[in-house]
Amino acid sequence: MLASRVMTLEKTDFYPDLFSAGDKIYFDHNATAPLCRKIVSSAPELLEAFGNPSSIHQFGRRPKKIIRDARNQFAKFIDCHPLELIFTSGGSESNSLVLKSEFLRAKKAGIKNPHFVVSKIEHPASIKSIEQLKELGLKVSWIEVDRNGQVDFSQYQSLFQEPVHLVSCMLANNETGCILPIKEMCQFAKSQGAKFHTDAVQALGKMEFSLKELDVDYASFAGHKFYAMKGVGALFSKQGNVIENLISGGGQERSRRGGTENTLGIASMGIVAEFFPQQKSYIEYVRTLRDSLEEKLVSRISNLEILGRETNRVCNTSSVFIQGVDGESLLMNLDLAGIAVSTGAACSSGNPEPSPVLIAMGLSHAEAQSSMRVSLGWGSTMAEVDRFIEELEKVVIRLRAIKENGGEL
Template sequence: MNQSRVFHYFDHNATTPVCKEVLEALPELAQAWGNPSSIHWGGRMPKNILRDARKAMADAIHASPLEIVFTSGGSEANNTVLKGLFDYYQTAQFLTPEQRRRTHYMTTTVEHPSIMKAMQHLQSLGARVDYIPVNRQGEIDLQFYQAHLSEETALVSVMMANNETGTLFPIKRMAEMAHAKGALFHTDAVQGFGKIPVDVQELGVDFASFSGHKFYSLKGTGVLYTRKGNNVSSLIHGGGQERHRRGGTENTLGIGALGVVAKRASLIPQKVETLTKLRDYMEKRILSEIEEVTITAGETERLPNTSSLVLNGVDGETMLMSLDIKGYAVSTGAACSSGNPEPSPVLLAMGLTRAEAQNSLRVSLGWDTTQEEVDGFIEALKVVVARLRSLNNNEGDSCHV
């Protein structure tokens, strides 16, 4: 890496930098090398770290510590809910006939792959799955949802916020609708926590997934909130860790770090206000200073830090690489590989054309992003877009010679 260059990070929906509070706590956390399950002196400090982190995370989302299960991340938490509930309804003793009939699952067409692929797995095992469509603004078709909910629905899983567009979904209302049919409700809140306040009691959800590296902690640690009284089979069988809900010796270092950032949750409302103003400022400048740009889902309620841009006539992956050369890290709305471009399934599900999806760029701000950085990014984007459009025009002219 060229140390003389200045780097600016605008991809906080992919992962976040580790905050200084965690970095400062790591040396002490690393000294707690014992096994938390040991009853001798070596296990006491790790056990205390787990207890403190569990309480901090529970307080942050308004849950009970007993409702917190530590996992390796959001994908494991998501898989635990979907596969664990399906298995429980198939194998558990003493289920009612009504519970055994619940083989129907619902999710949206714009979920994270860990949900989509888990749902496809359930379908291969005999489950019936309905995928709720969204419109061009990313808004869920609630009429479709209501029409397909039934007394056979076991679980509805809908993300709190879309990772590409930032669209926020009506989780509380959808959970109420699911409960009216006797179904359980799960939300993948990985993109929510750290960007907006999350209160699982207010939302009324039965399960929620979180990931530490999405809110300024370490990778490899996540959380599954499971409301008291709900049962799912363990995804990982082993010892009695996590009250027999997730086998394996706990990642004390990662869990301790997660507890450190969970204690900062009181800062989120203030950050929401700051990020919203900064994002709106950025979008206003881009729309006024660069031609033929649209904000995907710009008319809906979104995460305060997220902008999904469609810049007509400019390939998103080429923009990404050009901005990277200038020191700006962003993400493209199209998951492309060289020679085989495949536009983002999320953007296509919203009704964008393949060209629009391939001309997309996702910009996601963070707690420490400054207006000076945003101004620099906009200037760099203007130069990149002008150059790429000029190249495209010249290539088009040469074709007509």
């Protein structure tokens, strides 16, 4: 039923008006999503409220209200109390803030070597924060994942042989879209007296979830991954938790994050949150497109594997391994045809090292280097899926022929 609706559906039938890629195909939504146009049409009025939200005169009251409204709207859709949100500059800051804050809390409580349990497939913002903290005495135990991007629960439980202060594990992986069993992992962590942080940056708008149900202590979000602006995000910090600020300042965000607020950015998160009541249908729509894309990939291209296909994944992501084809060459050839995909995390493109996430999942270096990530969005269409498959088929045939001829065409 939905599939036939999808075939005839125009992007604008029930979707928020997003910036489009024109006659090009943008299948890299996990790197960043196009902006919702309502943000642009609302911007002049929002920017007119130029006062400092901390000022108590009337110039401060308007931006203060804009921030309060956005906080309420965003909190409603992730199911938390508005004051449990700390607005930040994005996912990287939210992850760094919670990891460093919890380390400091543990140190202040007299723990010499605080012990964190962290998954091997976290975003570099988390992994690099952990590396910094290790130099200051942090002890880390790593959660392993298998080729389907899934956690082995008994390996996870075995990491609690000594007291754990904090667990950090993402809700959905940016490269494979695999969803991790956060509710169960969090329940276990709590039974062992540990706190739990989840990086939910890639989950929002791609799967339904409620923070209350997950029952985590902390969760990270980034505006630009769900059609709001870049350079803005949020950290959910459950009531009762204390955050040690990384940016000291004038007491903004209840002294948990100093600095005059990014009023327009924060407002953009509230504007997109208005569309979230419809997100169930967006998710179903995108999933139908993605599933159709994968069926076509498997039937039209030989020696191709979709990583984590049999597991629980967000609606939009396909991580594709194509034997005998170099991922970077694939990306460049598709780019010439006007199609944007990615070979891993966007922040590591141009880096010849294979994706650490794919390596953690057990792929060899050669396999990881023959992989690409296709990530669709609320504005993608079936016509784009079909054009993508046609172009990809041509590129794969060409690249395999070049390889067989020892690099000559």
